[in-house]
Amino acid sequence: MTAYLIRRLLQMMLTFVGATFIVYALMFSIASDPLQALAGDKPLNPSQRAQLTAQYHLDEPFIKQYGYYMKGLVTGKFGRAISGRQIADVMAEAWPRTLQLGLIALLIAIVLGISGGVYAGLRRGGAFDQTSLALTLVVIGTPIFVIGTVFQSVFAVELGWFRPSYAPELGIATYILPAIVLGLLSLATGMRLTRTSVAENLRSDYVRTASSKGLTRRRIVAVHVLRNSLIPVVTFLGTELGGLMSGAMVTEGIFNIPGIGGRLFQGIRLEDGPLVVTIVSLLILIYLVTSLLVDLLYAVLDPRIRHG
Amino acid sequence: MSHLLELQDLHVDFRTREGVAQVLNGVSCHVDAGETLAILGESGSGKSVTAQAIMGILDMPPAVVRSGRILYQGQDILAMSENARRELRGTQIAMVFQDALSALNPVFTVGWQISEALRVRQGMDRGAALERAVELMERVKIPAARARLQDYPHQFSGGMRQRVMIAMALALHPKVLIADEPTTALDVTVQAQIMDLLAELKQQLGMALILITHDLGVVASVADRIAVMYAGRIVEQSDVYELYRRPAYPYTRALLESIPRLDRGGEPLKVIRGLPPNLQRIPPGCPFHPRCPIEQPRCRELLPPEVAVGPQRLSACHRAQEVLNGTA
Numbered sequence: 001m002t003a004y005l006i007r008r009l010l011q012m013m014l015t016f017v018g019a020t021f022i023v024y025a026l027m028f029s030i031a032s033d034p035l036q037a038l039a040g041d042k043p044l045n046p047s048q049r050a051q052l053t054a055q056y057h058l059d060e061p062f063i064k065q066y067g068y069y070m071k072g073l074v075t076g077k078f079g080r081a082i083s084g085r086q087i088a089d090v091m092a093e094a095w096p097r098t099l100q101l102g103l104i105a106l107l108i109a110i111v112l113g114i115s116g117g118v119y120a121g122l123r124r125g126g127a128f129d130q131t132s133l134a135l136t137l138v139v140i141g142t143p144i145f146v147i148g149t150v151f152q153s154v155f156a157v158e159l160g161w162f163r164p165s166y167a168p169e170l171g172i173a174t175y176i177l178p179a180i181v182l183g184l185l186s187l188a189t190g191m192r193l194t195r196t197s198v199a200e201n202l203r204s205d206y207v208r209t210a211s212s213k214g215l216t217r218r219r220i221v222a223v224h225v226l227r228n229s230l231i232p233v234v235t236f237l238g239t240e241l242g243g244l245m246s247g248a249m250v251t252e253g254i255f256n257i258p259g260i261g262g263r264l265f266q267g268i269r270l271e272d273g274p275l276v277v278t279i280v281s282l283l284i285l286i287y288l289v290t291s292l293l294v295d296l297l298y299a300v301l302d303p304r305i306r307h308g
Numbered sequence: 309m310s311h312l313l314e315l316q317d318l319h320v321d322f323r324t325r326e327g328v329a330q331v332l333n334g335v336s337c338h339v340d341a342g343e344t345l346a347i348l349g350e351s352g353s354g355k356s357v358t359a360q361a362i363m364g365i366l367d368m369p370p371a372v373v374r375s376g377r378i379l380y381q382g383q384d385i386l387a388m389s390e391n392a393r394r395e396l397r398g399t400q401i402a403m404v405f406q407d408a409l410s411a412l413n414p415v416f417t418v419g420w421q422i423s424e425a426l427r428v429r430q431g432m433d434r435g436a437a438l439e440r441a442v443e444l445m446e447r448v449k450i451p452a453a454r455a456r457l458q459d460y461p462h463q464f465s466g467g468m469r470q471r472v473m474i475a476m477a478l479a480l481h482p483k484v485l486i487a488d489e490p491t492t493a494l495d496v497t498v499q500a501q502i503m504d505l506l507a508e509l510k511q512q513l514g515m516a517l518i519l520i521t522h523d524l525g526v527v528a529s530v531a532d533r534i535a536v537m538y539a540g541r542i543v544e545q546s547d548v549y550e551l552y553r554r555p556a557y558p559y560t561r562a563l564l565e566s567i568p569r570l571d572r573g574g575e576p577l578k579v580i581r582g583l584p585p586n587l588q589r590i591p592p593g594c595p596f597h598p599r600c601p602i603e604q605p606r607c608r609e610l611l612p613p614e615v616a617v618g619p620q621r622l623s624a625c626h627r628a629q630e631v632l633n634g635t636a
Binding site: 023061141203204205206209210211212213214215216219224228231302303304 | 460
């Protein structure tokens with residue numbers, strides 16, 4: 001197990017360096033003149049340009065720039081964005097919002113997806129099952145910006161149950177509607193997965209064995225079927241967190257949440273290499289950590305993996 | 309005197325979208341304490357459905373018990389409430405399944421699974437239930453039982469897994485043990501060990517054993533009586549010795565003749581021509597007549613009743629006496 005963990009951590013480091021390198025290279029290649037992008041329409045005088053160029057190492061070769069950047073990232077000095085703000089400040093302000101949004105969305109997807117999926121799987125072919133199959137298909141087929149704007153106008157503007165845009169004074173409650181929108185796709189997929197998994201496990205031989213022990217159906221479902229059915233679901237939903245955070249860009253846009261998505265979008269437009277790469281690096285890190293956690297959890301849930 | 313377990317004219321249908329399959333068509337048999345009844349038949353003959361009907365673990369739907377009774381200690385268990393039937397499972401009638409790997413839950417340790425019934429049904433605490441699980445594992449001769457308590461099913465060999473299944477079935481001291489093809493998934497030497505174990509346990513615990521199999525060889529050494537099934541009916545019932553010596557049903561005779569024998573080296577093996585009938589369209593008359601070598605015109609029209617052809621011997625063939633005497 002320890003050897004496995006060390007191997008995984010080394011793999012993670014390699015992936016992390018590789019991914020940041022690619023993102024950095026991409027940003028470097030699209031940047032025509034970031035200083036001019038920063039200045040907008042105003043002309044930039046040569047002395048300003050020289051000073052900024054030196055500050056951001058813009059005249060040095062790509063590999064050196066990447067070296068400076070990684071050195072900063074590893075030592076915790078994120079440096080400044082092209083706009084002049086400390087990247088660390090931007091992060092500290094925006095990340096908590098996106099993190100809260102993503103976690104609430106994941107929570108909604110887990111709770112509703114699993115309970116709905118279990119219910120549908122137990123009564124396969126019933127009214128709830130049929131309806132949810134149709135609805136989840138609609139959700140999976142609809143782009144998130146359509147769902148977002150529809151939900152915003154129906155539940156916030158028309159019905160007035162929520163605020164149509166970000167309202168920090170409401171605290172965590174302001175994230176509920178955006179989190180529903182953001183989590184809906186994971187919810188639908190997770191629900192279908194749970195449903196199929198439960199229905200499949202109900203037909204398995206060990207369920208027959210359990211009932212021949214004289215156990216109640218309630219116990220058979222709650223202990224035997226559920227434990228087996230949740231293995232693929234946990235694996236799926238666990239890896240969704242990273243996806244939810246990067247997917248938050250659209251949702252944040254619709255509901256005006258000043259989270260990481262907005263900063264990322266701004267950074268790409270301003271050709272702000274350091275900012276974009278820092279944000280993407282953190283997203284990659286979240287991906288890597290959650291997938292490691294999920295793999296470890298998988299081994300806990302399924303003994304065949306542990307001893308395999 | 310009533311038998312420990314008795315099936316009376318049991319009919320079971322499978323109702324699917326494709327139509328109704330008549331899976332059991334009047335099965336009657338019985339078993340008493342200390343006795344082994346083997347139910348023999350090929351795939352689709354209804355032997356496993358018979359076992360599942362007794363356990364009450366048929367998937368309903370599609371299965372429907374059309375008519376008949378299953379008497380346990382004189383009481384019709386088909387008339388009982390689901391709760392009352394559940395109480396019987398494990399404590400009165402228990403079952404060992406064919407493929408122990410899929411029949412055991414992959415995510416729980418064998419100790420947990422053997423002790424589960426003790427904890428849930430008898431309210432034993434965890435420690436005591438695990439102690440009892442060790443005893444049960446020793447009883448079915450699993451070496452180093454205590455050390456293996458925390459192992460998972462996939463860590464056992466096929467034979468050991470089947471022993472775990474048996475230990476689990478014995479946990480609540482059942483009076484009837486049904487073993488549904490318990491050795492089919494195992495290799496031959498292990499098969500013999502498991503059969504010996506079942507026979508020994510039956511003897512020690514005074515249980516009734518119902519052994520479901522398609523393997524005539526497996527039956528011979530263990531069973532007291534045999535019921536041969538074909539197309540959802542019992543076509544012949546007999547004492548084992550008598551059945552092997554003088555079969556009274558053409559299907560049984562053909563089965564015995566299809567076994568390779570050392571003393572008939574060189575001769576081509578005899579086979580039974582044709583296939584078992586589609587249970588949605590069982591042929592009229594005797595269901596075996598299309599494959600029967602001694603078929604007569606009446607066999608195509610008249611369903612032969614089970615007739616006594618000797619003490620404790622039944623055959624459902626129009627020409628039973630002739631088959632028995634070797635004149636047909």
